[in-house]
Each structure stands twice: as structure tokens, then as C-alpha cells.
Amino acid sequence: MKISLTSGKTISCSSESSILESLRKEDVHLTASCGGKGTCGKCRVIIKEGAVRSLSTAKLSQEEIDKGYALACKSFPEENLLIEIPKDSFLTLEGKIAVGKARDLAELLQSAGVRIEPLTERVLLNLPQPSIDDNISDLERLKRGLMSKGLGCLRVPFRLLPGLAHKVRENNWEITLCTVQSEDCYELTNIFPGNTQSPRYGFAIDIGTTTVVVYLVDLADGRLIDIASVYNSQISFGDDVITRIVHAVDHNGLGALHKAVISDINTMFSILRKTHNIDINSIDSIVIAANTTMTHLFLNLDPASIREEPYIPTANLFPLSYAGEVGIRVNPNTPIYSFPCVASYVGGDIVAGVLASRMHKKEDLCLFLDIGTNGEVVLGNSEWLMAAACSAGPCFEGSGIKYGMRATEGAIEDVKINPETIEPEIKVIGDTAPIGICGSGMIDLIAEMFFTGILNQKGKLQKGVSNRIREGAGGLEFVVYSGNGREIVIAEPDIENIIRAKAAIYAGCSVLLKEVGFNFEDLHKIYIAGGFGKFLDIDKAIILGMLPDIPREKFEYLGNTSVTGAYLCMLSRWMRDEAEEIARKMTYLELSVSRSFMDEYVSGLFIPHTDMNAFPSVKNLIKG
């Protein structure tokens, strides 16, 4: 069967693959924030001719359905189709706003006192032409050339031999060699005819449970060229790591989960390469940082034992793999460095975060808090590091919140509520019409609603306070925005989710400190990581009771530290050494079995907290 696009292209399809999948195979990428679950309603197409079997029409109005709109992810061709793809449905990579962070990255690298020495290098050789008197073989000639550059110990794998004779002769014995150096190997990865020393690029990737972020980096100077991010398509198999492991184990779904995230990465690579006109053979390195389960699924490793006591991953320190081994569509010999993990529930993303925070180099006690899908916290200094996971859930990344979204264009990132008029004033990323609320916006919103009395300490909406409060399908809701034929509301179930998440985070930090005999006052610094966007309003987060009420200057918001760590390791072997040392040094405290964690958590299910004495500045504000 075939699908013809009104734009001219024709692709093949089958009744077993959704239109979304068939388009993706042909490099036509549609937005599908929900990972193809049929819930986000973004992958709309208009069926002009032919019949489809549609399993869901969520978020489509009857009028749209009548006009032929269908969700590509849930529609399966029954015959040849002619479809139109509305402009809005095309995937545009998000997250570009963070490109502003480029300067910070270079500064970070400099402040760590390391020079750029990427995972992979390129070496130019101009070999003498063979003659009757100098008739050693091509391989020996190449090795002699390497020896003269001090690279005699480099391993040359067999796979580079076929084709070698052509490559050395193609540009008159001038060749460029790609090398990789990691803990377990120092070897040649590729050979290209002629001088291809530049340009060369790397992809640093944060594979989050909810979001996958890619940094495209110039390996010569460490310049961040572009950023892409998409929702992790594995979402269609479950929101958290546990349901994904269950899917892998009970539904023989490892292959599908693996393919989903590989496909997300390939999509971003393909768009970034096209945008910046980058040749596939100029991609030299890939570094991924991810939690232990995401790392396993990316590498196609069985995650079953991660979930079963005594919680054993296949590996914590991963040997180097190659793009061809995991299905990444660049040169198959491009090496992939996977961040070391600590244990089943403390992964490479946290190691990367500590690395980016530099807390492992500080004498004073610091706390690192990563507010991602799970919520992890690390306490320690240059002597020791202890980590815990708080099971906060992915609501600050937009998941589980009706109008939640990531910090990308169209997200409300900042909310102020006028105490007089009780009318909200919003700031939207990209200054466009809002389409949802991101993590920082949610924190602002709850804090402001609490402060203006729209919300009580228990997180219940106070019906009389604002006429924006109304009865919705899921209980009371507050209309944050209404305009352009669109409404953005926050409902009580959303608020409950946010309160549960912030309570878990606060409890995690608090209990971890207590376990080692410290409290919040002993902290020199609190580093906060997470996909909140450019800013996180610390004051509002304290009012919410997510962060402790200590001097504001002790807080530092670092953004996505997982991808920052991946960036650092791609550019410096010293950073890789440090990452491995962090992973070795870090110990893990299991909170889920801790009674004091449950107590702290329950106490935190108020705004800001049951114990108002722990939040003196908030207490003062309310009094004032």
C-alpha cells in the first residue's frame, strides 16, 4: 500500500503500521509528544482520499473529524491514501532557547581547569608512497605512520582492513585517522581518504525517562551549535522506569523500547544534520548520560533484574559501544561512551549532574538535587558522596498535569497573580500564545495561588476567591489563561500531583541529611538541576515547600546537568576519569524502606509544610 502526500512525496505503508510510523521510516517526522499514545493530539493529518482504521480521535473536535482530521499515531491505512500534513504537525525540534547556555559550558570547562581533549581525535597522515625498496604492506605503512606520531600502541581492529587498500590510495597516501581512547581501549575507529580533520562534531545526549535532549557540539572548540529535544517515545509504553521494565519483561518488549529511543535520537540527529548541513562522517563521538534503566534500554540490555531484589543491573561501567552496534544512524564505527551508573536507581544522569556541579571537588558539604522524572538527591563533598531517590514523579516535566509541558516554546514559565484583582499575568517562552505550563510556571502558579488565597494550605481551591475557579470534569479548576480559542486550566488533581512531588523532594533531601547527622543549615550550597527552563524562582519554590527555607544565595540553578555532564565527558578525558571516580565513590541510600522518609513526606503534603517553623521566612511573609 502507498501513502501519497499532497506535498508530492509518496511512501510505502502497511495496514499494520500507523501512519506516524510509516512517515517516520521515510524521514517525515511529526510531533508526537505523548510518544504515540494517542493522547497529545499533535500528530494530526488530514485524510484526503482513502480509508483508515482509527483507534483514537482524542483531542479532535467533531468538526475536525468531519473534515478528515485523524491522529497519525492511531490511524492505520486500509487502502492507498492521499494525506495532507498541516504545518503545525511537523516536528520542530524544541529546546533551542537553551542555546544561550553555550557560553556557560565553555566557562565550566575552563573553570574545571581542563583543556579540550575529546573522546575521539583525528590524526592526519601523509604516508610515503610504496616502492620496490619500501614495499611493506598498507597496514604496516599505516602503523609506521602512527608510530611516527607517537601512536604506536593504537589497536587496529580487523573491520578497518577491507577497503584499506582503496582508502590509502584514493588521495595519494594522505589519510585521516579517527581514534578513540577510553578506559578499556585505545583504538582506530575510522579511516578517511584525504584531509578530513575538520569539521568534526559530537552529540552529547541526556536520555531522560520523559525527555531526550541532544547537544550538537563542535569538537574543535567545544562550541555548542544547536540543541534538540523530544519526548522519549518510550512514554507510549509507560510513564516511569518501572512500567517500562515491566513492559520489557512481561511483553517481550525490550526490542520495542530500545527501538523507540533509538528512533527518537535518530530523528533528532537527522534533523540537526540537515539543519546544519553536516556530513554523516563528520560525527565523531556520541556520549550518553541516562539513568540506569534508560542506559540499559538504549544499549538493548535486559533491565529485568533492575526491578527485582537485590536490584542488579547488567553493568554500571559500560564498555565503549559503536553506533552500528546499537542502531544509531551515523557512521557505524562512531564510538558511544555511556556514563557510568552507581546502582539500579542511581544512574549516569546523577553522576553527570555531580560532575557538572563540581561538588565532588568542594571541601564544604553540598547538596545536589535533580528534579527529573524521579527526583534524585546527592549529599557530600570531595571526601564522600551519598545519593538517594525520592520517587517524585515527572509532573515538573509536564507529565501527569493536564496542561503540563516541557520548558519549550509556548510554555508558561512565569506567573504572577495580582493580589488586588486576583488576575494572573503570565510570561510565555518564545513570547507566543501559551499552549501549556512548564515546571517553573507550575511552581510560580501554586505559590502565587497560595499567596493570594486562591488555594489553601491543603491545596484546595477556594471557590469564592476568584471567578476563574469553576467546576471541571475532574473537580474544581482554575482558568490560568483563556484566549485564541484556547483555555489553560489547572485542576485540583494537578495540584495534588504537584504537592506530592514537592513533598517527596523535600522529604528526600531532609532525610538524607538526617541519616548522616546533618541538617539544612549545614549546607554550603544546594545545586538544583532539572528541565525547568531558563529560570527557577527559588523564592516561589521555598513558598511551595519544595526547597528548604535557607539563605537564597546558597541555591544555584544549573539547568539540565545530565546533558552538561555528557558534554564535559565528550570533550575531556579528565572529565571521564572524574565521572568514573564519582560513580565509584557514591553510595546509595534506599529511602523507600525508611520510616522517617514516609513521616517527612506526609508532613510535606501541605503548603509549604505542616511544620511552619521550618519555613520562617514564609511564615513571616504570610503574617506580613
Next chain:
Amino acid sequence: MKISLTSGKTISCSSESSILESLRKEDVHLTASCGGKGTCGKCRVIIKEGAVRSLSTAKLSQEEIDKGYALACKSFPEENLLIEIPKDSFLTLEGKIAVGKARDLAELLQSAGVRIEPLTERVLLNLPQPSIDDNISDLERLKRGLMSKGLGCLRVPFRLLPGLAHKVRENNWEITLCTVQSEDCYELTNIFPGNTQSPRYGFAIDIGTTTVVVYLVDLADGRLIDIASVYNSQISFGDDVITRIVHAVDHNGLGALHKAVISDINTMFSILRKTHNIDINSIDSIVIAANTTMTHLFLNLDPASIREEPYIPTANLFPLSYAGEVGIRVNPNTPIYSFPCVASYVGGDIVAGVLASRMHKKEDLCLFLDIGTNGEVVLGNSEWLMAAACSAGPCFEGSGIKYGMRATEGAIEDVKINPETIEPEIKVIGDTAPIGICGSGMIDLIAEMFFTGILNQKGKLQKGVSNRIREGAGGLEFVVYSGNGREIVIAEPDIENIIRAKAAIYAGCSVLLKEVGFNFEDLHKIYIAGGFGKFLDIDKAIILGMLPDIPREKFEYLGNTSVTGAYLCMLSRWMRDEAEEIARKMTYLELSVSRSFMDEYVSGLFIPHTDMNAFPSVKNLIKG
């Protein structure tokens, strides 16, 4: 389209593939000594139903053609077929007679003073089960286990990680690890659940231009279990290395040549495994010894530059490859060690031969002579080694001789001609009816014919001497055998070929000695290698003028030293070190440009030689 066999099986086929190829794909192997050229007439099938397009009916009588006989290699289906395969057409592996050499091999290993330490080892680990207190990852547990066996430095490649979690748990944390150690790596190659330390086997392979020989070896004790040999199917693309390189280059034929020899090896492996009921995962090592071109074609490396001045191969020292990388059908992670070569025209087969002869360990001057398709000679001792190639041609392997064949069942290996009756008395390998003459038989035959006056010094048949001499299609011929409806003759063109070959061999030895200021009398030993079968009659070879007329006790016939060398390197790392040292040490003398070689060659085109004074014992014999 389909081919049904009268035996019951049905296979798919196409009009583009010969019946031979289609059968081979389904593991139905027919004898095809000529490599599918349509000249040996051995791959006969009977077409019972359906039409075929036949490109050749060579060696089929009209009666047979009428009965439906066709050559499988030159017949292409035009519709569905029903065919019968006569029992004689099935491939039965040849060369088993040499199994008698098993004891010699063990002795050789012992005499070299090395203990068995194969290329690959198996290590049994019984790992402690993980617990909450001992919760390191599967990989770290495995590495800890290796460390306790003193194998901490072993590299674990990424490809072993997927599946690791299952393998360690399948047999309650008992696993067997396969390791390989070579010049450029020491790594884990495979992991099997449970105790699979034995049995384990290796394949030592000699890839000759004409013949491919496989030794199936028990790696525990070095026992030779079985031998298989087939003609190298590349023969269908040309008889010698040069025409094969031309085919690779001018006809884009590298892939076809590579596949041909891989398919030969896979066929032998498959039959040997079935015969001895050997599991595919018990094959641990493969070692190949071959000339430089054959090594390149086996490894799928472009041989083009081997043929062009300044004659540069892709490599002389080859990195370890894996079965999956070259298409050998055993466990894809089984390592393949390729013998080091010296230069484009002195290959690993000669290095293997020197290794097997042990001449590189002797203080006295020795000469090593390998009479294969080319004819190579090595002179030297423990101090130095010099090699030359004589371009003798493959006639002693049966090629280019009408009734020539390898030293396998049915070959005449020994001939005596009664000086009174002028009647030949023959000995046939396997004591069956003869089907051809092998190398040792040819030497005997020519010497005896010369001695009894059937043949003159110039190699011409003397018509009056025997009524077995008659006019044949290609000139005069001598009927060696007649019976069972079959005749075996030797014709003057065959005799000319043999004389040219022996002249080239003698000239090569003689000139190489002269070049370094020695002569035959200075030799302590002459080692002779080649596929002559069990015996080579030194006296007869001297009468023929192939070998110099020096004391008989100086000669030692070693059989196929290429496969012996492969066997040695498979079983001992010291042997691999020695092989690499031999390759480094050996220098190459180009004879084809030498005037004295041409002079010597022309002088040798007589029986035994133009200069009878160089053959005093033969002179005496004739006088007597």
C-alpha cells in the same frame, strides 16, 4: 521456482542460480572438483521432470544425456524440477587417509618443547549469587570472578553485554567464558551458561590455491579428529593467483571469490560437525595458513595491489578477525587467526611450512621446498631465512593433467613398470579402482617410464617400446590403467607439464643456493612439503630431476606443512610467536627477473637434467 529431490526434500531455486548453487544453499553438497567450471563432470544429477538450460554437458555420454543426466554446475532450472542425485555425486570429504598423521602432530608439538596452550581458552566461573549486601552489577561480578583467576586484564567487548543478564542466571551463576589472546588483543569472546569447558574444538585450515584442507582438532589434547579437503571453488575463476586477482579487479569479483572459498570452508565445517555430532558453540578457534592472495580473498581484502608493482598487500600481519566478520558459519564470535605473510608472493603457507619443519631453529643450513600450486623454496637456518617462488604450476596437485587428482581415495600413488614386460603395476589409495593419478604417482610413473625406455630424456613417448602407447586426442599417450570400463592415460602434454614443473622447482632451489654462495652439497637437510599423499619416493624424484642428487638421508618428506603450521599455532602461543618471528626474519628473492634462473630452468627441461654430472647416481643407474 522449486526443485524437488526424489529423496523427498524440496528446495527453492531461481533460473539465475545453477542447480549446484541452489542445492548448496540448502546444505546439499555435490562433488565439484573443478569448482563449478563444468569440466570435471562429477556433479551429475538426473532430471526426472521439468526443463533446464544446460551450458555444458562435458564428460557426459550421449546415452547419459538421453537418460536425463545433467551437470548441476552448468544447468539452470527453467521451471519446477524433479531431480535424482546419484549416490556418486554426493560430496564425500576426501583426505581421511592422512589421519594417520595424528601421532606425528602430537610428536611434533612435543619435540618443539611446548605444552598445549591454545589460541582460545575456556574458563569456568562459579559466581556468588548477588544479594542486597553484594549488589554489584553482573558485569562487575563477572570481572571480579575473572580477577580471582588472574584474568583481570581481559577486555570485555560491548557485544557480550546484551544477553549477559540471562546467561549468568540461566545456570545459577555458573558460566563458562571463552577467551582469546593474540598479539594485539586479550579479550573475552563468548559467554555460555553452565559448565561448557569441554568438549572444545578448533579448525586448522590450509587454504591452497587449488585445495582447501581442514583439520578438526580437539583443543584439550591436540588430537586430530578428522580431516577434510576439497578443491578450492575459486578454481572456476582461474587456476592461479594472478588470474584470480584479475577476476577480482577487472570483473568486480572480490565478493564472488571471497564467497567461493568461504562456502568451501562452510561446507566442510558443516559435514565435519554432522559427522562427529559437534555443537556449533563447541568450535572455539579457527587458524588459517594461506598464501598472501588466498589470505586476502578469505578475509575479503582487495588483492589488486598485490599484482601491480611494487606489489603491496593490504597487510602481512593480520589483526584477529571473527567468524561473523568473514561469514564463517560457526558462532560469530569465534576468533580467526590468520598466519602472518612475508610479502605479496611469500605467504603464510610458507611461514607455516618453515615453522612445521623447525629449520628456523637449526644451526645448519637447511632447505624447505613446498610443492603446491606455485612451488616455493626457503633457504636458511636459525640466523637467517631467504625465500623464493619458482612458479611451478599446480600439476602435482592434479591440475592441468588430464587424469591428475589430489592424493585421495582412488588416486594412483605408486607405479612400478616391469622392465621385462613393460607392464605397469599400480597402487591405489584406499585400494579401490583407480580414478586418477596423484603427485607421487606422476613422479613414479615418469621415472619408471624413463627408466624402462617408454620415455626419452626429452619426455617424448617411444612408440615401439610398449603397445600401451597410442595416438590420443592430444598426441601420443600411455595407457596406465584400463579396467572397470575406465581408462587412465598419461599424454605427452601432461608429461611436458610435469617436466616444466620439476625443472622450475630444481632451478629455484639451485639458483637460491647460488645467490647466497652455497650449493646442494652444503645442505644439512631438505624438507619437502606438498600434497603428494603419504609418501614421496625420493629416489624417483631424483631420477625425474626434480630433487638434487645428494644423499637420500638428507631428505625429509613432511606432507602438508601449511595445515601442520596452522595446527601448531592453534595449540600454542609460542608457536604463534615463532611464526611471527619467521615472517619478520624472512627475506624474499625475486627469481622471475633472474637470468640464471631462466638458464637453470631450460637446462632442467630434460630427464633428469641436461647436465648429467649433477646427477651422478642417476647416471650410474642408467649405465648399470
